[in-house]
Amino acid sequence: MNAVHRAVPWTAVRLEGGFWGRWQETLRTATLSAEYCQLEETGRLDAIRLTWKPGAPNEPHIFWDSDIAKWAEAASYALALWPDPMLEAQVEEIIDLYAAAQWPDGYLNTHFTLVEPEKRWTNLRDQHELYCAGHLFEFAVAHYRATGRTKMLEVARRYADHIAATFGRGEGQKRGYPGHEEIELALVKLYRATGERRYLDLAQYFIEERGQKPHYFDLEAIARGEDPARYWAGGHDYTQSHLPIREQREAVGHAVRAMYLYSGVADLVAETGDEGLYEVLQALWESATRRRMYITGGIGSSAVGERFSYDYDLPNDTAYAETCAAIGLALWAHRLLKIERRGEYGDILERALYNGILSGISLDGTRFFYANPLEVHPGDYLLRPYMRGWSSYRIERQEWFTCACCPPNIARLLASLGEYVYSQTESEVAVHLYAPSRAFVTLHGVPVTLTQETDYPWDGTIRLTVSPKEPVLFGVALRIPGWCREASLRVNGQVVPIERGGDYARIARTWREGDTLLLELAMPIERVEAHPSVRHDNGRVALQRGPIVYCLEEADNGPALAALALPRQAPLTARPAPDLLGGIVLVEGEGVRRDMTTWKGALYRPVETPLVPAPIRAIPYYAWANRGIGEMMVWVREG
């Protein structure tokens, strides 16, 4: 491990226009209010108003506190960036309600308060109490950082203290830990916001106790009068508690849970420098990203269980690839980048952001995908009987879900995206993402303004202006993306060498006001192939340009996409389409199509079908399903 970086916080980075700036604008003007309406309409806010009575509709659900907290966390980030009295009032009401709903002992959970208070802490495996607590803590920290006000932070601290008193290895304490991880990383945030070491210790306890024998979830099930062998999820791998963390090497189980756990472990490593745990994380990283990840950064290929499957099992049409899991991957990658400035971490962060996460939200910011398949035939969802249960969740974005984790999760990620752009030590600032922005950092005690100008991801030219208040020596490390095969760099107009194969181009010098770095990343259209063991992708290519993975939609290419093929030698061109789908770059080329007109009612026959020319037009994957229902495919047949 090299020197641990810290993120340059979202409060110090402004995304100014460009790709992400426009997404933040959509968030501010559409997403936050649309989601608030859903919280209100679905009874979630009534739940924390404690107005719900047994027998009434909209019984408060075990997830609801997390839905509210994630929205309020997103709103808190937004408040710091774009003052908004109405939004502020909404957040303050939520804080007041939570403060009022907190029990004298610090406990705070609306489901258990209103629906089954006698069952507090009796089913950590399934009931999401500690998960909801984690999201309340994250909200509290975000609100504190955004406003400096401590009311919610105090609520969180009281609750965290209650949890610390309840769980642990001391006498009379429960040796439990969450069934859905999340509180671990939240406790590290709480520790960093308050300086209270006991929150870090509690995070460490939850991480290390997980999966120890006798298994807490079994003991707990027995105490409830249940047979642990009849656990609905099959085994404890579902919650990553099949083994103690130090013995884990494969990314398994529910993908979101896994990502939140690994993120918490990464936070712990950043705080403790524990090399053994970092080795565990590296093995888990290889398992997750080199054998179990879609090209979009989607993870958790199995819909049943929302979970990881086995190595190279990445079916495109039944892909689950939950939006929250891709977000979790970004959270984890971001944390790993702070432990070690390794290009691979930044590459996957970028891959998830531009593809498997962003596909989860409509261009207008008000509709959401929970699952993100890489190939869709509407017939599967509309007509094939056994798919009907999954309904249109997979072909049309929805305004909300019964289990509504993804919409507010994508909101809080977009709102806090500034934090993902840079990280720093005392003597180095690293640029992980390219986006027009201004950042304010301090190096060796000298305030430095960093200004990025770029049309990334559509263009590979990035101009970074480095303006220290006074001349100061430090390093600037620019990520050379893994997809880029040709990069050049100039400092104040002079070409400087980039170490070949280097993940980051690092320039250490005494920087003076107005110094500029010009990074040029060649961004041709690439045909990408998958490992031959990914059986669903053999004989197919995905089109990628820069960090953007492309897909074919029926809207551009007509139906029966599977009858299309793209010859290896067919030239492909990139064409800006500023008026299409919010402004994109199209990829176009001349493909071929098996000629259907010669068939005349046959279903099988000796091979003879001629190929006819067929123009192929691809759009960014994230932008699919914004023009009505139709077929879509990422992996295009070659031939």
Added chain:
Amino acid sequence: MNAVHRAVPWTAVRLEGGFWGRWQETLRTATLSAEYCQLEETGRLDAIRLTWKPGAPNEPHIFWDSDIAKWAEAASYALALWPDPMLEAQVEEIIDLYAAAQWPDGYLNTHFTLVEPEKRWTNLRDQHELYCAGHLFEFAVAHYRATGRTKMLEVARRYADHIAATFGRGEGQKRGYPGHEEIELALVKLYRATGERRYLDLAQYFIEERGQKPHYFDLEAIARGEDPARYWAGGHDYTQSHLPIREQREAVGHAVRAMYLYSGVADLVAETGDEGLYEVLQALWESATRRRMYITGGIGSSAVGERFSYDYDLPNDTAYAETCAAIGLALWAHRLLKIERRGEYGDILERALYNGILSGISLDGTRFFYANPLEVHPGDYLLRPYMRGWSSYRIERQEWFTCACCPPNIARLLASLGEYVYSQTESEVAVHLYAPSRAFVTLHGVPVTLTQETDYPWDGTIRLTVSPKEPVLFGVALRIPGWCREASLRVNGQVVPIERGGDYARIARTWREGDTLLLELAMPIERVEAHPSVRHDNGRVALQRGPIVYCLEEADNGPALAALALPRQAPLTARPAPDLLGGIVLVEGEGVRRDMTTWKGALYRPVETPLVPAPIRAIPYYAWANRGIGEMMVWVREG
């Protein structure tokens, strides 16, 4: 419609060695006894002994009478072909038990007798009473034809009379019909065996009443206190009762039910000459076989609901393609062939028999597939969590099933297979299947012996000796299979022309003892393609030689079959392998494989993987999964 043919009955056709003769030998020596043991061990026979008591294990299930009846039907065919005192005693015991279990009013169903007698005829939609009755009738007719004894036939007649009194359009009758069709075709058999017209009338009533408004299943649900809108199967298309039969044009719903209904309708058409109903059948035939059928003759692609999906939706890996559904397709095709001697019907009969049906039974005759996927990766079933429910049913044949329809169904089909070889009118005999056999027919009153010698399906040469007792004029029609592009025919050594495009080569002449027909069907290996709308098969070919569809197995080709490809121009050779898999012809050729050795831990990268030569060996699809668990695929990538 041309003159209606009648089958040359199984009692008049002996399969002597060769492909099907060996399968019948396996049936006789292994399958029948293995299945009888299952009937005994699983409590099915105890059920008809009426020894089961409420609360005891093995509660008699609504399907059990049909399991026993189908086995006993198979055993009855066998008894006529190969006398066997023990088998005979087993069948006679079953008859005695059914005679004893019959109610005074003729009713006969062990589940409703033992478990819920008060619920007789209250849920025709779901409870399979009329379905079980149909199988009892089929058994009774088979036993009567095999032995001339009438005890079971009398049981069946009393039950049929009870059903005729219970159901119909008369006062006090229920206007019901079966949720699972079967009794229709069984009643036509009973009519033909007894000459009692009322059984044909009852079959016609069941067929014509189906789907009339108000819907009987809705009325019945309401009478049970249920909401018909909450029908578990979704809609009445599941039971083909969404429309009256004369308005149906698409093969829908549960595939076995559909096949049994359409077979019953074909029987009705054969008896009545109803041209309107025949037009319906032709539309349903096109729907089922030209848009909704696997190349194996498997139908019903959707596992949930065991049902037809939508046009061209034929996924290979999740294919259900129940063995019973392919058997049903053969039953239907066989009946259509009697209405009209059209090659297409014979082709599909043959396709189902050699592929999608025969894959349902192990080479040793004692293990069975219920589902018959066209592509298998064991990881899907062993490792992918959401497939675990389907367990190994799809990768390893099983000894038996809770719902055990397929094993005895394949037994009765194999036992009665002689009946599928020929059909006749007074002046013509048609040969539909090629198999070494002797048949005894009468044409214009003259007994004629037909002797076939052939190594079909491995070789396309068929010698048919026609030996009438005295010279007699009639036509012999030989099916020219749809897969055959070059056929030649000699009569007593003299070449005779075959009408080009003709489905059957017909030779009308005065036949004399020892006249020979020599049919030679060119049988090269064909690369077959699927309609471009079958999206799962684009860019792939299936290998077929004669009627046999081939597949690749891991046992011959190593793992990662999807990484293999077969160039269009690669020569393929057929090689007899008499000691492999019961004696087959292998198909071999030189393919290519994406080279996995160059990957070194990457999951995606710009295209560069070299292709390395890889020998490809294909075996008949029906013989797969006889050498342990492994990958299998029918549709091989081209390239």
